[in-house]
Amino acid sequence: MLSVEQLTKIRRDLHRIPEIGYKEVKTQQYLLGQIAQFPQELLTIKKWKTGILVHVKGLDSSKTIGYRADIDGLPIVEQTSYTDFRSTHEGAMHACGHDLHMTIALGVLSYFAHQQPKYNQVFIFQPAEEGPGGAKPMLESAELIEWKPDKIMALHIAPEYPVGTIAIKTGLLFANTSELFITLKGKGGHAAYPHTANDMVVAASHLVTQLQTIVSRNINPLDAGVVTIGVIKGGTKQNIIADTAVIEGTIRTRSIETMKLIKKRIEDLSKGMETGFNCSISIDYGANYCQVYNEESATNDFIEYLKGQESVNLVICDEAMTGEDFGYFLEEIPGFMFWLGVDSKYGLHDARLEPNENAIGFAVQTIVNYLAK
Numbered sequence: 622m623l624s625v626e627q628l629t630k631i632r633r634d635l636h637r638i639p640e641i642g643y644k645e646v647k648t649q650q651y652l653l654g655q656i657a658q659f660p661q662e663l664l665t666i667k668k669w670k671t672g673i674l675v676h677v678k679g680l681d682s683s684k685t686i687g688y689r690a691d692i693d694g695l696p697i698v699e700q701t702s703y704t705d706f707r708s709t710h711e712g713a714m715h716a717c718g719h720d721l722h723m724t725i726a727l728g729v730l731s732y733f734a735h736q737q738p739k740y741n742q743v744f745i746f747q748p749a750e751e752g753p754g755g756a757k758p759m760l761e762s763a764e765l766i767e768w769k770p771d772k773i774m775a776l777h778i779a780p781e782y783p784v785g786t787i788a789i790k791t792g793l794l795f796a797n798t799s800e801l802f803i804t805l806k807g808k809g810g811h812a813a814y815p816h817t818a819n820d821m822v823v824a825a826s827h828l829v830t831q832l833q834t835i836v837s838r839n840i841n842p843l844d845a846g847v848v849t850i851g852v853i854k855g856g857t858k859q860n861i862i863a864d865t866a867v868i869e870g871t872i873r874t875r876s877i878e879t880m881k882l883i884k885k886r887i888e889d890l891s892k893g894m895e896t897g898f899n900c901s902i903s904i905d906y907g908a909n910y911c912q913v914y915n916e917e918s919a920t921n922d923f924i925e926y927l928k929g930q931e932s933v934n935l936v937i938c939d940e941a942m943t944g945e946d947f948g949y950f951l952e953e954i955p956g957f958m959f960w961l962g963v964d965s966k967y968g969l970h971d972a973r974l975e976p977n978e979n980a981i982g983f984a985v986q987t988i989v990n991y992l993a994k
């Protein structure tokens with residue numbers, strides 16, 4: 622079984638080579654290289670695009686337990702204090718903890734490669750969680766269908782909790798999500814002749830402001846929704862009126878109905894902008910993820926096990942407006958996701974995220990003990 626020192630080295634190696642969704646070529650090679658060093662007698666390995674599936678033969682083949690880890694990084698320029706294991710891929714970073722997710726999965730897998738598990742296991746190293754989404758196509762692939770688990774689990778690091786904490790709840794854990802890409806097209810021109818043009822920087826600014834009214838004025842205050850605009854781009858030079866602008870964001874809701882309502886409002890507001898600014902607006906919803914909904918009996922079984930572990934600080938948490946395409950696995954397979962405390966001053970998607978690596982050994986031990994019970 623991999624030692625804590627080996628696991629730390631693996632996490633740092635992976636941290637150096639973050640790759641964006643479906644470009645996880647070096648990551649896949651690295652993971653395959655590690656898995657090749659485990660005893661192979663119980664293992665069967667398959668590749669799926671840039672992901673990997675590893676089947677572990679159990680003593681009893683009547684059931685298969687799935688464990689999923691996501692493997693992609695984010696387009697972020699790293700600003701951590703790391704000196705010797707910073708990202709070597711300029712403009713990419715493991716800022717959502719997937720380097721830890723992969724390392725923990727390898728740690729658990731290495732244990733069961735040495736120690737035959739009770740039931741069959743499938744370790745799923747899934748690409749493109751941050752977008753465009755690897756879970757759904759992976760679930761539909763022949764590779765996964767052949768080894769479809771009867772029960773599944775996954776974790777996500779949580780910077781806000783100390784190491785030793787596992788936070789979980791039954792039912793809704795993460796939101797429904799939709800990406801949002803809006804392109805505004807009008808007429809550009811000379812900065813000194815605004816009456817001859819149709820400024821898309823001004824139109825985009827108005828639209829961003831109007832989008833803020835959806836949650837505050839269209840969503841029942843007892844429900845919840847998020848419309849976050851993360852990108853606004855437009856124009857080429859300070860003295861040229863822009864003919865194009867782009868707005869990019871994400872929508873989060875607790876229900877599909879609210880997601881539909883928010884999209885309808887975005888479309889209505891955009892139509893109004895088209896008339897008001899005499900421009901054309903196109904909307905693309907990019908990747909949509911279903912909610913992460915923890916199945917009651919599988920989750921309660923894990924919670925009961927955690928209650929008996931002195932090393933675990935168990936938190937029954939609230940749902941969060943984060944998204945995760947692991948929700949697609951949970952739509953088809955009973956199981957759960959949980960938060961793993963990693964005690965970082967900076968949060969997920971922050972260029973300064975520095976998870977405490979002590980969480981790795983804790984997580985591997987806790988999961989191994991749970992699966993071996």
Ligand SMILES: CC(=O)N[C@@H](CCC[C@H](N)C(=O)O)C(=O)O
Nearest residue numbers: 751752798799800871943944945
């Ligand atoms: C845990 C986490 O941070 N997940 C991401 C998932 C992104 C979904 C999609 N690309 C989107 O932006 O809607 C999150 O941002 O919650």
